[in-house]
Amino acid sequence: MADTPNTFTATVLGFPRIGPNRELKRAIEGYWAGRIDPVALQNTARDLRIAQLTAAKTAGLDSVPVGTFSYYDQMLDTAVLLGALPDRVAGIIDELQRYFAAARGNAEVEPLEMTKWFDTNYHYLVPEISAQTAFRLDETKLVAELREAAELGIPARPVVIGPITFLKLAKGTGDSDPMARLDDLLPLYEQLLTVLARVGAEWVQIDEPVLVTDLSESDLASVRSVYQRFTAVAERPAILVATYFGSPGPALAELAATDVEGVALDFVAGTTVDDVAALPALTGKLVVAGVVDGRNIWRTDLDQALATASTLLGSSRSVAVATSCSLLHVPYTLDAEPDIEPALRSWLAFGAEKITEVTTLATALHTGTDAVATDIAAARAARQARHNDSRLRNGTVRARLEALAPGADRRAPADERRSLQQAGLGLPTLPTTTIGSYPQTTQIRVARAELRKGAIDRAEYQRRMRAEIADVIELQEGLGLDVLVHGEPERNDMVQYFAEQLDGFLATQHGWVQSYGTRCVRPPILFGDVARPHPMTVDWISYAQSLTDKPVKGMLTGPVTILAWSFVRDDQPLGDTARQVGLAIRDETVDLQRAGIRIIQVDEPALRELLPLRDADKPAYLEWSVGAFRLATSGVSDSTQIHTHLCYSEFGEVIGAIAGLDADVTSIEAARSHMEVLDDLNAVGFHLGVGPGVYDIHSPRVPSVDEIVASLRAALAAVPADRLWVNPDCGLKTRATDEVIESLRNMVEAAAALR
Numbered sequence: 001m002a003d004t005p006n007t008f009t010a011t012v013l014g015f016p017r018i019g020p021n022r023e024l025k026r027a028i029e030g031y032w033a034g035r036i037d038p039v040a041l042q043n044t045a046r047d048l049r050i051a052q053l054t055a056a057k058t059a060g061l062d063s064v065p066v067g068t069f070s071y072y073d074q075m076l077d078t079a080v081l082l083g084a085l086p087d088r089v090a091g092i093i094d095e096l097q098r099y100f101a102a103a104r105g106n107a108e109v110e111p112l113e114m115t116k117w118f119d120t121n122y123h124y125l126v127p128e129i130s131a132q133t134a135f136r137l138d139e140t141k142l143v144a145e146l147r148e149a150a151e152l153g154i155p156a157r158p159v160v161i162g163p164i165t166f167l168k169l170a171k172g173t174g175d176s177d178p179m180a181r182l183d184d185l186l187p188l189y190e191q192l193l194t195v196l197a198r199v200g201a202e203w204v205q206i207d208e209p210v211l212v213t214d215l216s217e218s219d220l221a222s223v224r225s226v227y228q229r230f231t232a233v234a235e236r237p238a239i240l241v242a243t244y245f246g247s248p249g250p251a252l253a254e255l256a257a258t259d260v261e262g263v264a265l266d267f268v269a270g271t272t273v274d275d276v277a278a279l280p281a282l283t284g285k286l287v288v289a290g291v292v293d294g295r296n297i298w299r300t301d302l303d304q305a306l307a308t309a310s311t312l313l314g315s316s317r318s319v320a321v322a323t324s325c326s327l328l329h330v331p332y333t334l335d336a337e338p339d340i341e342p343a344l345r346s347w348l349a350f351g352a353e354k355i356t357e358v359t360t361l362a363t364a365l366h367t368g369t370d371a372v373a374t375d376i377a378a379a380r381a382a383r384q385a386r387h388n389d390s391r392l393r394n395g396t397v398r399a400r401l402e403a404l405a406p407g408a409d410r411r412a413p414a415d416e417r418r419s420l421q422q423a424g425l426g427l428p429t430l431p432t433t434t435i436g437s438y439p440q441t442t443q444i445r446v447a448r449a450e451l452r453k454g455a456i457d458r459a460e461y462q463r464r465m466r467a468e469i470a471d472v473i474e475l476q477e478g479l480g481l482d483v484l485v486h487g488e489p490e491r492n493d494m495v496q497y498f499a500e501q502l503d504g505f506l507a508t509q510h511g512w513v514q515s516y517g518t519r520c521v522r523p524p525i526l527f528g529d530v531a532r533p534h535p536m537t538v539d540w541i542s543y544a545q546s547l548t549d550k551p552v553k554g555m556l557t558g559p560v561t562i563l564a565w566s567f568v569r570d571d572q573p574l575g576d577t578a579r580q581v582g583l584a585i586r587d588e589t590v591d592l593q594r595a596g597i598r599i600i601q602v603d604e605p606a607l608r609e610l611l612p613l614r615d616a617d618k619p620a621y622l623e624w625s626v627g628a629f630r631l632a633t634s635g636v637s638d639s640t641q642i643h644t645h646l647c648y649s650e651f652g653e654v655i656g657a658i659a660g661l662d663a664d665v666t667s668i669e670a671a672r673s674h675m676e677v678l679d680d681l682n683a684v685g686f687h688l689g690v691g692p693g694v695y696d697i698h699s700p701r702v703p704s705v706d707e708i709v710a711s712l713r714a715a716l717a718a719v720p721a722d723r724l725w726v727n728p729d730c731g732l733k734t735r736a737t738d739e740v741i742e743s744l745r746n747m748v749e750a751a752a753a754l755r
Ligand SMILES: CN1c2c(nc(N)[nH]c2=O)NC[C@@H]1CNc1ccc(C(=O)N[C@@H](CCC(=O)N[C@@H](CCC(=O)N[C@@H](CCC(=O)O)C(=O)O)C(=O)O)C(=O)O)cc1
Pocket: 121, 442, 444, 445, 446, 448, 449, 491, 492, 493, 494, 495, 496, 515, 516, 518, 519, 520, 521, 522, 565, 605, 648, 734
């Protein structure tokens, strides 16, 4: 390692990988379905990587991340890199098949668990580490991608997830704590450093986002010892440790105390120039300044970003301009959105535009502002125009929120509501229901695509969706479910659907972002005050209710989830925006009730996801998030039953907040954690209705009646029968119709057997 490595000036921390037109999604799904062979898949992947590398170099990045491409997920790739796939897939000889078996399971093996990547809407696969995991370096993928970039003359910087993040996010199997295996993992990283140096890497980026969470003293000590140890490797690239999604807080001093050559810091999500100035030990290092937001889509305030970078230059040896995190979390380019109105468009920057912002800032920082004066002036004008735009403020909504009485988000005591609701609904004990969506068949998506292209008109679209609703109602009546749903066929997505109908939001046509594996979402852009110009769901639900005497649940997405899965405005506190969305949903509940709907479910699967990463910030978040939900659900009368639904997370830290939501019935993912959530709810005095998911909808496997009876018996050990509901873990939109019918038939039979 040379004493002074060549530094760089402009970079991003990682790239999206699905392809600008979701080419990778289509290729992988084609490979799974046997439509294309592995070579065709690999060719698509290579073409996407090469296009991206070339574009990055052309745009002027002088260090380009390599290795952030993935067929499914970067944590899974790291498990492959370290030989840490679970034994149950070891017998699968074909590498690609083994990889996808770990990712999504097959008829014989269970996949790895999936969970949210910090506070984002991206899901990673959770590595399983035991005392026996036999780590073994397999650098094939990373080295191949590095060589691929080198052949194109790209100044490539390999990226790997660091050992502390890898182990802290892993799940211990047996009694073992993954962190106990840290010392066993370090020689592999040391070996990797040497391999990368020999292939020509001048720098390596080691991602340690876990450093922005609260760490124990011993973990902090590991930060210093691990990275100091890495610097002792004789033949290695310069080391850049990357943190993102927050400030590394005390971990920064530990890194500063080592001889690593650089640190990447997120100045959008909390790190400050003072944090850097306070650590003289950083003076000799490269600071990669994440001043361009990698997670949101607003055009950067170049004046402010440049001020930050310039100040840093005063206290560091060198400064590179960068995005705050990988571009994984934003769409590829604004070029794909010709329909966005020009004024609004000028406020935005997607992936490609962010790369340009980075190079503009790097030029300004290192060469002077003259060369980019026009760009800086244009950004300033766009920001000013956004600030002054009348659509940002809706006086009526603000006045309505101001005028709300202090008790407006409270309902009568739960027991009073319960008797009223039971008298009105007359449900049996252990009522059966589903979470809302039924399979989103190709037929449904094609109808929507045809509507978009103008091949069918709105009346025809409505006719087809009504036919879907009628089928789903008939199916549920046939199965003997007690509380029915309309099946959500008309929804492209449970957030986008609402955003498309609310003022203050902008929906994109092609702004796809990976959520997990090949599944993508198009987060709407929340740019201004939110208002509901007209009812959003009443016609569909009323139609469904007209087909049956059983109660049909109105189905809405809650304010916290709408925010979590949108690009949110950055010019006011999120809690204020949440109240505006809460008010819009409240109006919808009132209209549903007026239309004769007696049960309304308001989904909040993202309640846990938005929980701040540091303990100190959690109480304030829980206060506003619970408040926004209560505002959304307290406009109806006490005889209307409010349900909520939570999934996709470990609920431990939000269990008190779930009780605080005060929903009459909460359906909650529980099957995979064997109903443990019920004990947690009991521990916080939860006494409302609860529907712990009795089977896992993430797998195509049909649960038997006996299995569901066993789940229900486990639930009955924690919850009295008069509070227990029977439902799957989550919606059924990603499942096939045949599986759904069989599974629900067994679920209804299991409930009947226990009654
Ligand atoms: C519950 N989850 C959600 C999250 N975030 C959201 N914003 N929404 C969610 O529901 N986060 C946590 C989880 C993540 N889970 C999932 C599960 C499934 C998907 C998924 O299936 N995504 C689809 C795209 C869904 C969609 O927007 N559909 C649109 C457009 C459909 C489309 O691509 N049409 C084609 C033409 C028709 C065809 O050939 O199928 C086209 O336009 O080219 C719609 O239905 O109209 C996916 O395909 O990835 C996401 C997150």
